[in-house]
Amino acid sequence: MLSKNTLKFIKSLQQKKFRKEEQSFFVEGSKNVTELLQSDFEVTHLLFTEKFASEFHHFIPDSGVALFEVSQKELENAGTFQSNDSALAVAKIKDNIPFDLKSNEWAIALDDVRDPGNLGTILRIADWYGINKLLISNESADIYNPKVLHASMGSFTRVAFFYTDLEAYFTKSNPVIYGAFLEGENIYDVNFGDGGIILMGNESNGISHKIGKQVNRKISIPKYGHAESLNVAIATSIICDNIRRQEHIQSKRLR
Protein backbone atom coordinates (compact mmCIF):
# COMPACT_ATOMS: atom_id res chain seq x y z
CA MET A 1 0.00 0.00 0.00
CA LEU A 2 1.44 3.34 -1.13
CA SER A 3 1.25 5.85 1.73
CA LYS A 4 0.45 9.51 1.23
CA ASN A 5 3.93 10.39 2.42
CA THR A 6 5.68 8.11 -0.07
CA LEU A 7 3.54 9.50 -2.87
CA LYS A 8 4.37 13.04 -1.79
CA PHE A 9 8.07 12.14 -1.65
CA ILE A 10 8.04 10.73 -5.19
CA LYS A 11 6.10 13.65 -6.59
CA SER A 12 8.54 16.09 -4.98
CA LEU A 13 11.38 14.53 -7.01
CA GLN A 14 10.02 16.19 -10.15
CA GLN A 15 11.73 19.32 -8.81
CA LYS A 16 15.51 19.70 -8.81
CA LYS A 17 15.48 21.31 -5.36
CA PHE A 18 13.93 18.23 -3.77
CA ARG A 19 16.05 15.80 -5.79
CA LYS A 20 19.09 17.54 -4.34
CA GLU A 21 17.68 17.57 -0.82
CA GLU A 22 16.68 13.89 -0.93
CA GLN A 23 19.61 12.81 -3.16
CA SER A 24 17.04 10.76 -5.04
CA PHE A 25 15.41 10.64 -8.49
CA PHE A 26 12.88 8.48 -10.31
CA VAL A 27 12.42 6.92 -13.73
CA GLU A 28 9.26 5.66 -15.42
CA GLY A 29 8.28 3.07 -18.00
CA SER A 30 9.42 -0.53 -18.40
CA LYS A 31 12.50 0.27 -20.52
CA ASN A 32 14.07 2.74 -18.08
CA VAL A 33 12.96 0.84 -14.96
CA THR A 34 14.37 -2.52 -16.10
CA GLU A 35 17.63 -0.81 -17.18
CA LEU A 36 17.85 0.88 -13.78
CA LEU A 37 17.24 -2.41 -11.95
CA GLN A 38 20.13 -4.00 -13.88
CA SER A 39 22.52 -1.10 -13.22
CA ASP A 40 24.73 -0.19 -10.26
CA PHE A 41 22.31 2.55 -9.11
CA GLU A 42 20.91 1.99 -5.62
CA VAL A 43 17.17 1.53 -6.14
CA THR A 44 15.04 2.35 -3.08
CA HIS A 45 11.41 2.14 -4.27
CA LEU A 46 9.69 0.20 -7.03
CA LEU A 47 6.08 0.84 -7.98
CA PHE A 48 4.73 -1.62 -10.53
CA THR A 49 1.49 -2.85 -12.02
CA GLU A 50 0.31 -6.44 -12.25
CA LYS A 51 1.18 -6.29 -15.96
CA PHE A 52 4.81 -5.33 -15.18
CA ALA A 53 5.01 -8.09 -12.55
CA SER A 54 3.89 -10.75 -15.00
CA GLU A 55 6.18 -9.57 -17.81
CA PHE A 56 9.29 -8.66 -15.82
CA HIS A 57 9.01 -10.62 -12.55
CA HIS A 58 12.68 -11.70 -12.71
CA PHE A 59 13.70 -8.01 -12.56
CA ILE A 60 11.87 -7.40 -9.27
CA PRO A 61 14.40 -7.54 -6.40
CA ASP A 62 13.81 -9.93 -3.48
CA SER A 63 15.06 -7.50 -0.86
CA GLY A 64 16.50 -4.05 -0.25
CA VAL A 65 13.83 -2.23 -2.23
CA ALA A 66 10.42 -1.02 -1.02
CA LEU A 67 7.95 -2.74 -3.37
CA PHE A 68 4.48 -1.43 -4.18
CA GLU A 69 2.08 -3.18 -6.50
CA VAL A 70 -0.18 -0.37 -7.73
CA SER A 71 -2.89 0.34 -10.26
CA GLN A 72 -2.17 2.12 -13.54
CA LYS A 73 -4.03 5.14 -12.16
CA GLU A 74 -1.87 5.28 -9.02
CA LEU A 75 1.26 5.02 -11.17
CA GLU A 76 0.19 7.85 -13.44
CA ASN A 77 -0.64 9.96 -10.41
CA ALA A 78 2.84 9.42 -8.92
CA GLY A 79 4.84 10.19 -12.08
CA THR A 80 4.93 12.50 -15.09
CA PHE A 81 3.72 10.14 -17.84
CA GLN A 82 0.24 10.69 -19.20
CA SER A 83 -0.03 6.95 -19.56
CA ASN A 84 2.02 4.38 -17.64
CA ASP A 85 0.85 0.81 -17.19
CA SER A 86 4.20 -0.62 -16.14
CA ALA A 87 6.46 0.81 -13.44
CA LEU A 88 8.23 3.67 -11.68
CA ALA A 89 11.44 3.33 -9.66
CA VAL A 90 13.21 5.64 -7.22
CA ALA A 91 17.00 5.48 -6.83
CA LYS A 92 19.79 7.39 -5.12
CA ILE A 93 21.70 10.07 -6.98
CA LYS A 94 25.33 9.06 -7.56
CA ASP A 95 28.21 11.11 -6.18
CA ASN A 96 29.61 13.56 -8.73
CA ILE A 97 33.03 11.97 -9.18
CA PRO A 98 35.52 13.13 -11.84
CA PHE A 99 36.91 10.58 -14.28
CA ASP A 100 40.22 10.52 -16.08
CA LEU A 101 40.35 10.72 -19.84
CA LYS A 102 42.80 8.50 -21.63
CA SER A 103 44.43 9.98 -24.71
CA ASN A 104 43.04 7.19 -26.90
CA GLU A 105 39.39 7.50 -25.94
CA TRP A 106 36.53 9.82 -26.81
CA ALA A 107 34.34 11.82 -24.47
CA ILE A 108 31.57 14.33 -25.10
CA ALA A 109 31.46 17.69 -23.28
CA LEU A 110 28.36 19.88 -23.13
CA ASP A 111 28.75 23.62 -22.63
CA ASP A 112 25.42 24.94 -21.36
CA VAL A 113 23.04 22.51 -23.08
CA ARG A 114 19.75 23.52 -21.47
CA ASP A 115 17.05 21.39 -23.03
CA PRO A 116 16.33 18.15 -21.11
CA GLY A 117 15.28 16.34 -24.29
CA ASN A 118 18.59 17.21 -25.93
CA LEU A 119 20.64 16.02 -22.95
CA GLY A 120 18.71 12.74 -22.81
CA THR A 121 19.06 12.18 -26.56
CA ILE A 122 22.81 12.89 -26.36
CA LEU A 123 23.15 10.21 -23.64
CA ARG A 124 21.44 7.73 -25.98
CA ILE A 125 23.70 8.73 -28.89
CA ALA A 126 26.86 8.47 -26.76
CA ASP A 127 25.78 5.00 -25.64
CA TRP A 128 25.06 3.93 -29.26
CA TYR A 129 28.50 5.05 -30.43
CA GLY A 130 30.29 3.51 -27.44
CA ILE A 131 31.34 6.86 -25.98
CA ASN A 132 31.00 6.28 -22.28
CA LYS A 133 32.07 9.57 -20.73
CA LEU A 134 30.11 12.80 -20.66
CA LEU A 135 31.33 16.08 -19.16
CA ILE A 136 28.50 18.48 -18.40
CA SER A 137 28.87 22.17 -17.56
CA ASN A 138 27.18 23.20 -14.32
CA GLU A 139 24.75 25.44 -16.24
CA SER A 140 23.42 22.55 -18.35
CA ALA A 141 20.18 20.65 -17.73
CA ASP A 142 20.03 18.34 -14.71
CA ILE A 143 20.59 14.76 -15.79
CA TYR A 144 18.15 13.53 -13.12
CA ASN A 145 15.28 15.55 -14.61
CA PRO A 146 12.58 12.97 -15.55
CA LYS A 147 12.52 14.31 -19.14
CA VAL A 148 16.27 13.71 -19.54
CA LEU A 149 16.07 10.18 -18.19
CA HIS A 150 13.05 9.38 -20.34
CA ALA A 151 14.73 10.63 -23.53
CA SER A 152 17.88 8.65 -22.68
CA MET A 153 15.96 5.34 -23.02
CA GLY A 154 18.06 3.68 -20.33
CA SER A 155 21.42 4.93 -21.60
CA PHE A 156 21.94 7.05 -18.46
CA THR A 157 22.87 3.79 -16.70
CA ARG A 158 25.78 3.13 -19.08
CA VAL A 159 27.38 6.53 -19.68
CA ALA A 160 29.52 8.03 -16.88
CA PHE A 161 28.78 11.71 -16.36
CA PHE A 162 30.53 14.45 -14.41
CA TYR A 163 29.21 17.95 -13.75
CA THR A 164 32.01 20.49 -13.66
CA ASP A 165 33.33 23.92 -14.56
CA LEU A 166 34.53 23.01 -18.05
CA GLU A 167 37.06 25.83 -18.25
CA ALA A 168 38.83 24.74 -15.07
CA TYR A 169 38.58 21.07 -16.03
CA PHE A 170 40.14 21.63 -19.45
CA THR A 171 42.86 23.88 -18.00
CA LYS A 172 43.85 21.08 -15.67
CA SER A 173 43.54 18.04 -17.94
CA ASN A 174 44.49 19.74 -21.23
CA PRO A 175 42.78 17.32 -23.65
CA VAL A 176 42.48 17.66 -27.44
CA ILE A 177 39.17 19.45 -27.94
CA TYR A 178 37.14 19.29 -31.14
CA GLY A 179 34.58 22.09 -30.90
CA ALA A 180 31.47 22.25 -33.11
CA PHE A 181 31.10 25.70 -34.69
CA LEU A 182 29.13 26.98 -37.67
CA GLU A 183 32.45 28.10 -39.22
CA GLY A 184 35.10 25.44 -38.82
CA GLU A 185 36.93 22.74 -40.75
CA ASN A 186 34.57 20.49 -42.72
CA ILE A 187 34.18 17.30 -40.65
CA TYR A 188 34.47 15.25 -43.84
CA ASP A 189 38.08 16.47 -44.15
CA VAL A 190 39.06 16.41 -40.46
CA ASN A 191 41.64 13.82 -39.51
CA PHE A 192 40.26 12.69 -36.17
CA GLY A 193 42.93 11.14 -34.02
CA ASP A 194 42.52 8.33 -31.54
CA GLY A 195 40.57 10.29 -28.99
CA GLY A 196 39.67 13.60 -27.46
CA ILE A 197 36.73 15.73 -26.45
CA ILE A 198 33.75 16.40 -28.70
CA LEU A 199 32.55 19.77 -27.39
CA MET A 200 28.99 20.92 -28.11
CA GLY A 201 27.52 24.28 -27.19
CA ASN A 202 24.28 25.92 -26.12
CA GLU A 203 21.12 25.55 -28.25
CA SER A 204 20.96 29.26 -29.15
CA ASN A 205 24.46 30.61 -28.65
CA GLY A 206 26.75 27.68 -29.40
CA ILE A 207 30.04 27.26 -27.53
CA SER A 208 30.72 30.12 -25.12
CA HIS A 209 33.58 32.51 -25.79
CA LYS A 210 35.66 31.43 -22.77
CA ILE A 211 35.42 27.71 -23.52
CA GLY A 212 35.84 28.36 -27.26
CA LYS A 213 39.33 29.70 -26.55
CA GLN A 214 40.33 26.25 -25.26
CA VAL A 215 39.25 24.46 -28.44
CA ASN A 216 42.13 22.99 -30.47
CA ARG A 217 40.16 22.16 -33.61
CA LYS A 218 37.08 24.02 -34.77
CA ILE A 219 34.92 21.67 -36.82
CA SER A 220 31.70 22.07 -38.83
CA ILE A 221 29.05 19.91 -40.40
CA PRO A 222 28.80 20.97 -44.06
CA LYS A 223 25.51 22.45 -45.18
CA TYR A 224 24.00 21.65 -48.58
CA GLY A 225 20.69 23.47 -48.29
CA HIS A 226 19.21 26.39 -46.41
CA ALA A 227 18.33 25.38 -42.84
CA GLU A 228 19.99 27.86 -40.49
CA SER A 229 21.33 25.27 -38.08
CA LEU A 230 21.00 21.73 -36.79
CA ASN A 231 19.69 20.70 -33.38
CA VAL A 232 22.57 20.04 -30.93
CA ALA A 233 21.67 16.36 -30.45
CA ILE A 234 21.55 15.84 -34.22
CA ALA A 235 24.92 17.57 -34.61
CA THR A 236 26.41 15.41 -31.83
CA SER A 237 25.25 12.23 -33.54
CA ILE A 238 26.70 13.29 -36.87
CA ILE A 239 30.11 14.07 -35.36
CA CYS A 240 30.20 10.76 -33.46
CA ASP A 241 29.24 8.97 -36.68
CA ASN A 242 32.02 10.68 -38.63
CA ILE A 243 34.59 9.61 -36.05
CA ARG A 244 33.46 5.97 -36.06
CA ARG A 245 33.17 5.97 -39.84
CA GLN A 246 36.73 7.22 -40.20
CA GLU A 247 38.00 4.49 -37.86
CA HIS A 248 36.05 1.92 -39.88
CA ILE A 249 37.46 3.06 -43.22
CA GLN A 250 41.02 3.23 -41.85
CA SER A 251 40.82 -0.26 -40.34
CA LYS A 252 39.52 -1.59 -43.67
CA ARG A 253 42.53 -0.09 -45.46
CA LEU A 254 44.91 -1.78 -43.04
CA ARG A 255 43.38 -5.20 -43.66
Add this chain to the structure above:
Amino acid sequence: MLSKNTLKFIKSLQQKKFRKEEQSFFVEGSKNVTELLQSDFEVTHLLFTEKFASEFHHFIPDSGVALFEVSQKELENAGTFQSNDSALAVAKIKDNIPFDLKSNEWAIALDDVRDPGNLGTILRIADWYGINKLLISNESADIYNPKVLHASMGSFTRVAFFYTDLEAYFTKSNPVIYGAFLEGENIYDVNFGDGGIILMGNESNGISHKIGKQVNRKISIPKYGHAESLNVAIATSIICDNIRRQEHIQSKRLR
Protein backbone atom coordinates in the same frame (compact mmCIF):
# COMPACT_ATOMS: atom_id res chain seq x y z
CA MET B 1 -8.46 44.91 -33.43
CA LEU B 2 -8.65 41.11 -33.23
CA SER B 3 -12.30 40.02 -33.22
CA LYS B 4 -13.58 37.13 -31.14
CA ASN B 5 -14.39 35.26 -34.32
CA THR B 6 -10.89 35.61 -35.76
CA LEU B 7 -9.41 34.48 -32.47
CA LYS B 8 -11.74 31.49 -32.41
CA PHE B 9 -10.80 30.67 -36.02
CA ILE B 10 -7.07 30.73 -35.25
CA LYS B 11 -7.45 28.65 -32.10
CA SER B 12 -9.49 26.06 -34.01
CA LEU B 13 -6.51 25.48 -36.33
CA GLN B 14 -4.70 23.67 -33.53
CA GLN B 15 -6.93 20.73 -34.48
CA LYS B 16 -6.41 18.77 -37.68
CA LYS B 17 -10.17 18.55 -38.30
CA PHE B 18 -10.52 22.32 -38.48
CA ARG B 19 -7.30 22.79 -40.46
CA LYS B 20 -8.79 20.46 -43.07
CA GLU B 21 -12.16 22.18 -43.01
CA GLU B 22 -10.65 25.67 -43.29
CA GLN B 23 -7.70 24.59 -45.47
CA SER B 24 -5.60 26.84 -43.22
CA PHE B 25 -2.81 26.52 -40.66
CA PHE B 26 -0.71 28.83 -38.50
CA VAL B 27 2.91 29.24 -37.43
CA GLU B 28 4.38 31.12 -34.48
CA GLY B 29 7.61 32.89 -33.59
CA SER B 30 9.73 35.28 -35.62
CA LYS B 31 11.80 32.58 -37.37
CA ASN B 32 8.86 30.62 -38.77
CA VAL B 33 6.73 33.71 -39.47
CA THR B 34 9.45 35.53 -41.41
CA GLU B 35 10.25 32.35 -43.37
CA LEU B 36 6.56 31.93 -44.17
CA LEU B 37 6.25 35.54 -45.34
CA GLN B 38 9.18 34.98 -47.72
CA SER B 39 7.76 31.73 -49.12
CA ASP B 40 5.15 30.97 -51.78
CA PHE B 41 2.52 30.10 -49.16
CA GLU B 42 -0.58 32.30 -49.28
CA VAL B 43 -0.60 34.16 -45.96
CA THR B 44 -4.04 35.38 -44.87
CA HIS B 45 -3.56 36.75 -41.33
CA LEU B 46 -0.58 38.24 -39.51
CA LEU B 47 -0.66 38.97 -35.79
CA PHE B 48 2.41 40.79 -34.54
CA THR B 49 3.67 42.76 -31.57
CA GLU B 50 5.21 46.21 -31.62
CA LYS B 51 8.59 44.50 -31.08
CA PHE B 52 8.16 42.37 -34.23
CA ALA B 53 7.05 45.44 -36.21
CA SER B 54 10.17 47.36 -35.26
CA GLU B 55 12.55 44.47 -35.92
CA PHE B 56 10.95 42.99 -39.05
CA HIS B 57 8.87 45.81 -40.56
CA HIS B 58 10.16 45.07 -44.08
CA PHE B 59 8.59 41.59 -43.82
CA ILE B 60 5.09 42.94 -43.14
CA PRO B 61 3.08 42.88 -46.39
CA ASP B 62 1.42 46.08 -47.66
CA SER B 63 -1.71 44.36 -48.86
CA GLY B 64 -3.52 41.05 -49.20
CA VAL B 65 -3.02 40.03 -45.58
CA ALA B 66 -5.22 40.91 -42.60
CA LEU B 67 -2.85 42.66 -40.18
CA PHE B 68 -3.33 42.83 -36.42
CA GLU B 69 -0.95 44.57 -34.07
CA VAL B 70 -1.49 42.79 -30.75
CA SER B 71 -0.04 42.56 -27.27
CA GLN B 72 2.19 39.68 -26.21
CA LYS B 73 -0.68 38.42 -24.06
CA GLU B 74 -3.12 38.36 -26.98
CA LEU B 75 -0.53 36.53 -29.09
CA GLU B 76 0.05 33.88 -26.46
CA ASN B 77 -3.70 33.46 -26.08
CA ALA B 78 -4.15 32.88 -29.82
CA GLY B 79 -1.34 30.34 -30.25
CA THR B 80 0.33 27.38 -28.57
CA PHE B 81 3.57 28.98 -27.34
CA GLN B 82 3.91 29.60 -23.62
CA SER B 83 5.80 32.73 -24.46
CA ASN B 84 5.58 34.62 -27.77
CA ASP B 85 6.54 38.29 -28.05
CA SER B 86 6.84 38.36 -31.84
CA ALA B 87 4.22 37.05 -34.28
CA LEU B 88 1.76 34.44 -35.51
CA ALA B 89 0.71 34.00 -39.13
CA VAL B 90 -2.14 32.08 -40.77
CA ALA B 91 -1.72 30.69 -44.28
CA LYS B 92 -3.56 28.44 -46.72
CA ILE B 93 -2.73 24.75 -46.90
CA LYS B 94 -1.14 23.82 -50.23
CA ASP B 95 -2.73 21.30 -52.57
CA ASN B 96 -1.29 17.81 -52.14
CA ILE B 97 0.41 17.51 -55.51
CA PRO B 98 2.70 14.59 -56.44
CA PHE B 99 6.21 15.35 -57.65
CA ASP B 100 8.43 13.39 -59.98
CA LEU B 101 11.69 11.95 -58.76
CA LYS B 102 14.68 12.16 -61.05
CA SER B 103 17.05 9.22 -60.96
CA ASN B 104 19.94 11.45 -59.86
CA GLU B 105 18.30 13.08 -56.87
CA TRP B 106 17.54 12.08 -53.31
CA ALA B 107 14.22 12.12 -51.51
CA ILE B 108 13.18 11.00 -48.04
CA ALA B 109 10.10 8.82 -47.47
CA LEU B 110 8.46 8.37 -44.08
CA ASP B 111 6.46 5.23 -43.38
CA ASP B 112 4.17 5.98 -40.44
CA VAL B 113 6.32 8.49 -38.54
CA ARG B 114 3.88 9.59 -35.87
CA ASP B 115 5.68 12.06 -33.64
CA PRO B 116 5.25 15.70 -34.72
CA GLY B 117 8.66 16.66 -33.29
CA ASN B 118 10.33 13.95 -35.37
CA LEU B 119 8.59 15.02 -38.58
CA GLY B 120 9.54 18.66 -37.99
CA THR B 121 13.15 17.77 -37.21
CA ILE B 122 13.35 15.61 -40.35
CA LEU B 123 12.17 18.60 -42.44
CA ARG B 124 15.00 20.67 -40.95
CA ILE B 125 17.55 17.91 -41.63
CA ALA B 126 16.35 17.43 -45.22
CA ASP B 127 16.68 21.17 -45.78
CA TRP B 128 20.19 21.21 -44.25
CA TYR B 129 21.38 18.41 -46.53
CA GLY B 130 19.72 19.90 -49.62
CA ILE B 131 17.16 17.11 -49.96
CA ASN B 132 14.08 18.94 -51.12
CA LYS B 133 11.48 16.21 -51.51
CA LEU B 134 9.66 14.37 -48.77
CA LEU B 135 7.14 11.57 -49.28
CA ILE B 136 4.91 11.03 -46.27
CA SER B 137 2.65 8.04 -45.67
CA ASN B 138 -0.96 8.96 -44.97
CA GLU B 139 -0.68 7.50 -41.42
CA SER B 140 2.19 9.83 -40.47
CA ALA B 141 1.89 13.03 -38.43
CA ASP B 142 0.20 16.02 -40.08
CA ILE B 143 2.80 18.44 -41.38
CA TYR B 144 0.54 21.40 -40.55
CA ASN B 145 0.46 20.46 -36.84
CA PRO B 146 1.93 23.50 -34.98
CA LYS B 147 4.50 21.22 -33.27
CA VAL B 148 5.79 19.97 -36.64
CA LEU B 149 6.09 23.46 -38.07
CA HIS B 150 7.79 24.74 -34.93
CA ALA B 151 10.38 21.94 -34.92
CA SER B 152 11.06 22.50 -38.63
CA MET B 153 12.44 26.00 -37.91
CA GLY B 154 11.17 27.36 -41.20
CA SER B 155 12.35 24.45 -43.33
CA PHE B 156 8.75 23.45 -44.16
CA THR B 157 8.78 26.35 -46.65
CA ARG B 158 11.71 24.88 -48.62
CA VAL B 159 11.03 21.13 -48.72
CA ALA B 160 8.29 19.86 -51.08
CA PHE B 161 6.10 17.25 -49.41
CA PHE B 162 3.51 14.83 -50.71
CA TYR B 163 1.17 12.65 -48.65
CA THR B 164 0.49 9.34 -50.32
CA ASP B 165 0.03 5.60 -50.07
CA LEU B 166 3.73 4.71 -50.24
CA GLU B 167 3.14 1.17 -51.49
CA ALA B 168 1.12 2.37 -54.48
CA TYR B 169 3.51 5.25 -55.12
CA PHE B 170 6.57 2.98 -55.15
CA THR B 171 4.81 0.38 -57.32
CA LYS B 172 4.14 3.07 -59.91
CA SER B 173 7.41 5.01 -59.84
CA ASN B 174 9.74 2.11 -59.02
CA PRO B 175 12.62 4.11 -57.46
CA VAL B 176 15.77 2.72 -55.81
CA ILE B 177 14.84 2.48 -52.12
CA TYR B 178 17.37 2.47 -49.29
CA GLY B 179 15.48 1.32 -46.20
CA ALA B 180 16.81 1.79 -42.66
CA PHE B 181 16.64 -1.45 -40.68
CA LEU B 182 18.36 -2.64 -37.51
CA GLU B 183 19.84 -5.53 -39.55
CA GLY B 184 21.12 -4.30 -42.90
CA GLU B 185 24.33 -3.46 -44.72
CA ASN B 186 26.62 -1.18 -42.71
CA ILE B 187 26.09 2.34 -44.10
CA TYR B 188 29.86 2.89 -43.94
CA ASP B 189 30.25 0.20 -46.63
CA VAL B 190 27.21 1.02 -48.77
CA ASN B 191 27.95 2.40 -52.20
CA PHE B 192 25.24 5.01 -52.47
CA GLY B 193 24.48 5.86 -56.07
CA ASP B 194 23.45 9.22 -57.47
CA GLY B 195 19.99 9.24 -55.97
CA GLY B 196 17.03 7.34 -54.63
CA ILE B 197 14.69 7.15 -51.68
CA ILE B 198 15.85 7.16 -48.07
CA LEU B 199 13.02 5.26 -46.37
CA MET B 200 12.51 5.62 -42.60
CA GLY B 201 9.97 3.73 -40.51
CA ASN B 202 7.74 4.10 -37.50
CA GLU B 203 9.22 5.09 -34.11
CA SER B 204 8.36 1.75 -32.47
CA ASN B 205 7.97 -0.73 -35.28
CA GLY B 206 10.32 0.50 -38.00
CA ILE B 207 9.45 0.01 -41.67
CA SER B 208 6.20 -1.91 -42.17
CA HIS B 209 6.27 -5.36 -43.71
CA LYS B 210 4.45 -4.40 -46.91
CA ILE B 211 6.69 -1.39 -47.64
CA GLY B 212 9.77 -3.34 -46.53
CA LYS B 213 9.20 -5.76 -49.43
CA GLN B 214 9.73 -2.87 -51.86
CA VAL B 215 13.13 -1.93 -50.41
CA ASN B 216 16.07 -2.59 -52.75
CA ARG B 217 18.85 -2.06 -50.20
CA LYS B 218 18.51 -2.66 -46.48
CA ILE B 219 20.95 -0.41 -44.64
CA SER B 220 21.97 0.00 -40.98
CA ILE B 221 23.82 2.45 -38.80
CA PRO B 222 26.55 0.47 -37.01
CA LYS B 223 26.30 0.29 -33.23
CA TYR B 224 29.37 0.52 -31.00
CA GLY B 225 27.72 0.54 -27.58
CA HIS B 226 24.52 -0.68 -25.99
CA ALA B 227 21.66 1.70 -26.74
CA GLU B 228 18.82 -0.35 -28.20
CA SER B 229 18.05 2.04 -31.05
CA LEU B 230 18.40 5.59 -32.34
CA ASN B 231 15.59 8.12 -32.68
CA VAL B 232 14.22 8.23 -36.25
CA ALA B 233 15.25 11.87 -36.82
CA ILE B 234 18.78 11.12 -35.62
CA ALA B 235 18.97 8.08 -37.90
CA THR B 236 17.74 10.14 -40.85
CA SER B 237 20.40 12.77 -40.28
CA ILE B 238 23.16 10.17 -40.10
CA ILE B 239 22.10 8.52 -43.36
CA CYS B 240 21.88 11.89 -45.15
CA ASP B 241 25.31 12.77 -43.79
CA ASN B 242 26.81 9.49 -45.03
CA ILE B 243 25.45 10.11 -48.53
CA ARG B 244 26.83 13.66 -48.70
CA ARG B 245 30.12 12.56 -47.18
CA GLN B 246 30.55 9.83 -49.77
CA GLU B 247 29.88 12.33 -52.59
CA HIS B 248 32.41 14.71 -51.01
CA ILE B 249 35.13 12.05 -50.75
CA GLN B 250 34.50 10.81 -54.29
CA SER B 251 34.63 14.30 -55.79
CA LYS B 252 37.91 14.93 -53.95
CA ARG B 253 39.40 11.77 -55.49
CA LEU B 254 38.42 12.93 -58.97
CA ARG B 255 40.16 16.26 -58.52
